[in-house]
Amino acid sequence: MPALKECLRGLADVVFPPVCLHCNGLVDGGRLRQICATCDGLIHLVTAPNCVTCGSPFFGEVEGERMCPHCDGLHPKYGEGRTLTLFKGPARALIHALKYHKGLHALADIETLVRASPHITEFIRDAVLVPVPLHPRKERERGYNQTRLLAEALAKAAGGATRVEMLLHRVVDTPSQTTFDRRARRANLKNAFALAKGVTINPPSPYLLVDDVFTTGSTLNSCAGVLRRAGALNLNIVTFGHG
Numbered sequence: 001m002p003a004l005k006e007c008l009r010g011l012a013d014v015v016f017p018p019v020c021l022h023c024n025g026l027v028d029g030g031r032l033r034q035i036c037a038t039c040d041g042l043i044h045l046v047t048a049p050n051c052v053t054c055g056s057p058f059f060g061e062v063e064g065e066r067m068c069p070h071c072d073g074l075h076p077k078y079g080e081g082r083t084l085t086l087f088k089g090p091a092r093a094l095i096h097a098l099k100y101h102k103g104l105h106a107l108a109d110i111e112t113l114v115r116a117s118p119h120i121t122e123f124i125r126d127a128v129l130v131p132v133p134l135h136p137r138k139e140r141e142r143g144y145n146q147t148r149l150l151a152e153a154l155a156k157a158a159g160g161a162t163r164v165e166m167l168l169h170r171v172v173d174t175p176s177q178t179t180f181d182r183r184a185r186r187a188n189l190k191n192a193f194a195l196a197k198g199v200t201i202n203p204p205s206p207y208l209l210v211d212d213v214f215t216t217g218s219t220l221n222s223c224a225g226v227l228r229r230a231g232a233l234n235l236n237i238v239t240f241g242h243g
């Protein structure tokens with residue numbers, strides 16, 4: 001009953017007017033419900049040309065092969081990577097809400113942004129989306145895996161046969177990554193992931209790892225190694241934000 005749902009939402013907006021997650025101003029109109037139209041204007045949806053490994057956009061003239069400072073030295077175990085947006089400002093606020101404040105309402109806006117990006121929907125359509133797993137202890141604490149919810153929003157926006165499968169399991173409860181440098185991160189993540197119980201990989205299927213943010217790429221690369229060793233031949237990655 002979309003009409004009723006729309007009507008109830010309208011009523012809720014009158015009683016509790018939505019406040020912008022980024023600037024705390026009122027959200028009045030616009031395509032997003034948790035971000036005001038002014039802040040929406042600050043969200044940069046990435047388009048080509050971009051780094052084929054991490055998805056970061058190249059600004060200005062591109063001649064030939066461009067070196068990317070973000071994934072230098074990564075040695076990707078996957079084919080290509082794309083990112084929807086730059087992980088800052090209002091885009092960062094959406095993921096932050098989803099991750100730390102049970103901001104499940106941010107999902108609708110995330111889906112709206114994905115729908116507005118053929119750069120992403122065409123890249124992921126008909127693939128098996130594989131979210132980066134949380135350690136079971138962390139997932140119990142949080143109550144959900146935000147990356148799985150993000151993957152489901154991506155699948156809905158892309159349509160076709162795009163689907164989400166939890167193929168990976170986080171074996172090691174790695175400490176917060178923020179205090180490590182790149183090399184320590186990579187060592188820290190070695191053997192942190194494994195195939196989930198009972199999972200078999202169909203080598204030619206298009207698999208696509210999903211994470212909320214691309215920082216050094218080490219988490220995604222560690223997951224990619226597991227899928228590769230299990231036989232995946234067609235493997236790419238996608239993130240919501242690059243930052």
Ligand SMILES: [Zn+2]
Nearest residue numbers: 020023036039
């Ligand atoms: Zn705002």
Ligand SMILES: [Zn+2]
Nearest residue numbers: 051054068071
């Ligand atoms: Zn790159």
